[in-house]
Amino acid sequence: MRDKRTTKLLIAVFLIVGLIPIVGALEATPNTIVAASDSSAADKASAAYVCDGVNDHVEIQAALNALPSSGGVVLLTSGTYNCAGIIAPRASSTLMGEGESTTFLKFTNDGRINVDREYITVDGFHIQGSGYSSGVKWLGVMNIRASHAKIHNITGTADASIQAVYLLVHDPTVYAPTLEDVEFINCQAVDTGTYGFLHNAWGSTNMVIKNVRYDNCAAINCGKYGQFNPWITGFDFAELNDMDGLRVTNCLAEGTTESGFHFEFDPKVTNAVLENCVSRNNGQKAFPTKAYNANDMSTHYFGCGYYAPNCDVTFINCTAEGNSMNGFYTTNGGKLYNCVEKDTGIGRTDFSYRVPAGYYSVPSRSVNPSTVMENCTSINSRAFGLQVDLANNVKIRNFHLIDPVGYNGKGSSLGGTNGQFDNSEVSIYASGNRVETLVWAKENVNTVFSGQIVSDAAKPFVIEGYRTQNVLVKDMEIVSRTL
Template structure:
């Protein structure tokens, strides 16, 4: 969560000089939505350590210090017709910005072959169209910043960038406009000191739409280091910070080991037609309980979920595992189909939410609650499985308090819990219906107190198995007191 980012820093991005430094760092010794890029010229740039055959035919030869000068020269030489700049095998050492013009392909030989190492500066696309960036690795300060651009493809790029500035390894920024038709495919943000992927913006409108993330990964975002200030909120995929978002899809993406949430949407943006398909979010919420959050004068996790989502958002066949707070934090207007959590502190968090729908979803081995619901209205579930939660105060699923009730909702569930766990516990519920099957050996498997209009007539109670089969994979019992406090 980036809050109150200093305007001066944003302005600095917008006025970066197109000229580049020649020296500054020590050398190595010390869909198809996007429009095709016009077929102009093709230019080869070789690194100081490129193979001899590449150096012999290169149009530009770098010396291993301030290599952005030669690369920028090649990009500029394409002219308005555009074309392709190819970076040969090898390591390029950069000490200033690369400004990518429109109608250009900038390509390497693959993330394992072409490497850009930056000691200052980053790669910027500003106010241009029809760009392809592909097949290289970028490190150090070298994040990719895409500002008010359309028709962009970023394919097969790996980023391991530091904590020297806010934002993401891959950032989309819209300012008083609409950005559209941008695709990330097979991109990886690994061990970054900032967000993995981030969308943000300012002004009015500030809409980012028709964005596609395909087989992308954010691993250990902010886990080992973070930018300052506000780095305590670092997530893997910050899908919407201050921008509105529409017609966006994430397919086969992975968020793992993030400091806070894996996939995250801030509360303010308007979200329309955001779809997750076959995504995985695991072991996020790596922030310790004692970590101090200076921007809010608090400690520990605030989000820490596999998926923190709301708005016009739908998840299909998504998986969560071992996340520090919830597997799925289900905000207003969200629908989930065949989504599974295993071993997160809470399987499904339904707090301050309404008009949410869950079908064929499963929580297994939750460290605390399979379901945690407060201030929830018009929530419906169909075949929601709550299997072997660890429980808090003897309760495996929690549905409301008198002060924060669950109302006007319907829960069709399949539950299984041990003899010391209430499968369902709630207070103050109003006008809700429970149906389904509960397998439990507890003498009171379902407890609803001080409610009104609660119908459990369609809930069948059966004896639980001799051994409920609680898995040892849940290692989050030590977090339960913190979970109870955070979710309250």
């Protein structure tokens, strides 16, 4: 049985061949059907190409090659397609299945999908890749290397022999212009040994990827079943590439080896927005067992819900829950509105070399404002709920710090752990009795505090430090939790 998309496709065919009069001079879009070896008899009867279960990419590619230069649609009916080679749709074409739970493409022998021409759409099937050779390991099961691509309704997985399920990469040997205008809608990477969604750029020209959109996509258990490397993330939006104009809405990252949503430290990221996203239970690998050393990669660790250093990125209504190191890591341009962090560091007990924080911004002083948080909440963080240090021009407004477990008796650190918290404003509403101090301000200069603390803690609000000066506390209320 075909789904609604297929029904619409067949209706379009009837319209095209003239069974129903058409007004206007619209050019017909040819359509070709491919059936799998295990497709139904009816599907095989309607197909122009019927696969035999071996090297099925050959029939699929033949169907794509048979489309006119103007493009068209190739439909893969329900069934399993065993592909031991590359599928490369032509420009302006659509490769469509009958749904992620009914149309399956299984790639072996370095097989994959290469979206190397403009205006390609892939829609409605499941991809699986395994057993890749070293010569192609830096690629993905699906590679998007040309602009104006639409990736819709795809579920994918891969073992640890290849770098990603979905790779969006500027490769100048394939496509020299700027890579831009790519969208992922209703796509998933599930139970992988590698990255879910990865952006990258090779070479030295046109390193910026522009105008990429994700909606209702998910990366689940990336790195749970083997590991391509120790740094596997769910979504990595900036690896070696710069990124301009990213929109991510209603997306989920869960159970990854490292961070759920990730931007590397060095790329330039501008005009990025993540809205209504959820990142939970990420940072599954163990904490380092020795102190940080820049030259010792075993001491490097992310483990964040959202990792976005030095990025012009805005988070709106995003949630981080149960991530191992930080819920939100944002510095030098991060803006957070109506975000919630809960249970950061849960399940971790040894903080000898890593101390979790729900919201982390260190250092953050190269732009003005450097970090903005409005109407954000930290709930039950297993160490600091909020840690902002080596910071200047920070705006924290209506922040709710709820019952942190704390570290060394402190529920938050504003300049406390590294020194310097200058020219900033903090409006904070803190509560809880599990720490001696809920709000710890140290080495502050020209900073204004307001809000409310509800606690029976011994020292609920501490301001200290040899360089501390010109700190104003106004409209601040401290209330006993029991009296």
